[in-house]
Amino acid sequence: MGNKVFSSYLRPSPFTSGDLASAMSMDRWTGVVHIPLSPGGPFFRVAASLVLSPAKTLAVPRANAILFTGDRVRGTGDPAIERLSDAAHIARVLAGKLCGETNAWVVDAARFAGPFAVYRELVPSVDGSGDPKGYDSTGFPAATGVANILAHGIAEIQNKLMGCSAKDSSVNQHPAASLSSYCPPRTIILGFSKGGVVVNQLVTELSCWASESMKNSVDVSQLNQSYSPHNLLVPTSSSNVLSSVSEFHYVDVGLNCAGAYITDQVMIKKIGDYVLHTGQNLRFVLHGTPRQWSDPNRSWVRKEKDIMLQLLRDEATRCDGKLLLSEKVYFEGRPRSLLMHFEILEAMDIS
Template sequence: MDRWIGLLNVSLTGGGGGGGGGCGGGGPLFRVAASLLLSPSSKTLAVPSVNAILFNGDRVEGTGDPVIEKLSDPRNVAEILVSKLGGAANAWVVDASTFAGSFAVYKELVPTVNSRGDPRRYRPNRLPASSSIVSILTKCVDQIQSMVSGERIPSPQLQTTSPRTIILGFSKGGVVVNQLLTELPFAASESPRSSNNSASSSTPRETKYHIVPATKERLLFSIAEFHYVDVGLNCAGAYLTDRVVIKKIADHLLLRNASIRFGLHGTPRQWCDDYRPWIRKEKDTLKQLLEDEARRCGGKLQVLERVYLSNKPPSLQMHFEIIELMDIS
């Protein structure tokens, strides 16, 4: 299938930025790599089966390691995600808008982070992560539509159901996963039917934004999977360990008759770090909490744990290699 592949820069304020290395808007810019499905007949953006959104971690530069250099390029990561999910998927790879030296600071999505991007806590107030993600994706779609089709929109017949969303947090990007999980039970109620409008009942504007969720509620309710990908911090908070929040997520699934799958993916780099033992402890705690609620929810909540390169000593290279190796099937 034909695809649009490229880099964008978007701001949450002002005009929103520009493609490639351009800049614009009134605030810090998020660099977003995208690999998006195109309609072969009209060369417009088509509605995908799934939007996979990966949030990156800290910057790693100048290592001279070809593996790290390759997997530090968000365009390569987007292509890898598509190869894992199939040609009908869209992939988005989002960098933090702000860096303190090499440290990613997701302050717009996780307002409780400190100046180095480490979370003090996770709070759902005003759903900052979900609302910011909707804004970022919508601005990206606007820019790309303009580039490929002069603001034409996908034909209504391309729309069947709204795409699912898969959220992945790589390394420090796991803080965004935690924030979204905290927000999920507090999303405003929405009719299940409204999340899956058919094309025949959609206005052109609505059809355009079936490519990505149009509201923070639709984003949260479209999430089918959360994946932690070798996450870790130099402080507590790499994994969500709040029993109350996990229970509320299970209640949310039961109420909406929905399902979510959790993937915990790790390497010895994070899970066997003697200097940061809390990472493995937090992972084990989250896994236990999820398994407890999975029993209560039947098949509506699933959790899997996968370790990679377990026979090798911890290294920075394996931390990036997991992106190619991870099994999210």
């Protein structure tokens, strides 16, 4: 990985004209937007690195990769930890790991209880410290929230930086006559540290949504095929989000309670049924360090990881190579440290 990925910090919006020129270089727009999911509600701080067309409009991506961050860490005195605690910097790192036609989004929780990330808007079951009491798919809050975050993010970026309304920008960029030549982008979900609770919520929602869709004879493989100027850039509904997910990445996730990984056999079986029904590939990658997987004071984290991995392996055997999974260990043999927990963001292999 080249040093250029880490050469500078991203500047928060609003931008000056000089910042805009810098942000739009290298055929990407890079910056930060602040998005509420409800009027008067808290703002999600969202860092983005989006591909641009030769005309410097937002290009149609192959995929949107969305990473949810964890608890805040402040005052460590370690510049690497401070750097890798910043969503804007993580967006640049993530973009450097993706193919040139993939958008990178990094989402901070909208609420914090002291240092603790509280993703209540996406995972309503969390307590005051952001720890899950369980995962409930009712209303598909995470998928709906992701669709709204992306849609509002695209609209704000287009309005502020492209000099026209989101509607005009996207229509001009993708005239109706050419829509059939594009496919809606895939969605890649990543959860870092406590951000893994959002990944678990989305897996729970996908399991339920797919089961309901199959019972109702809905062709889930076609749900993203209704082309419009907007869903060529991002999925625009909870169904579009769930049907477009192609990968789930757990990135050194861990909690101070149970619930870091999905250990429900019935839920994982429904995921396998969904893969068999659609014939589409679905990939799970569990990335970890000794910080989480070898912590003697939180042995349940590794136990949960091992259970989920085995459940996925069992399902993969009947899914004709469509359910893909891997476990990736980083910094093995090094003493456990907070630094390695953040360094995995630079080291992780998501190819």
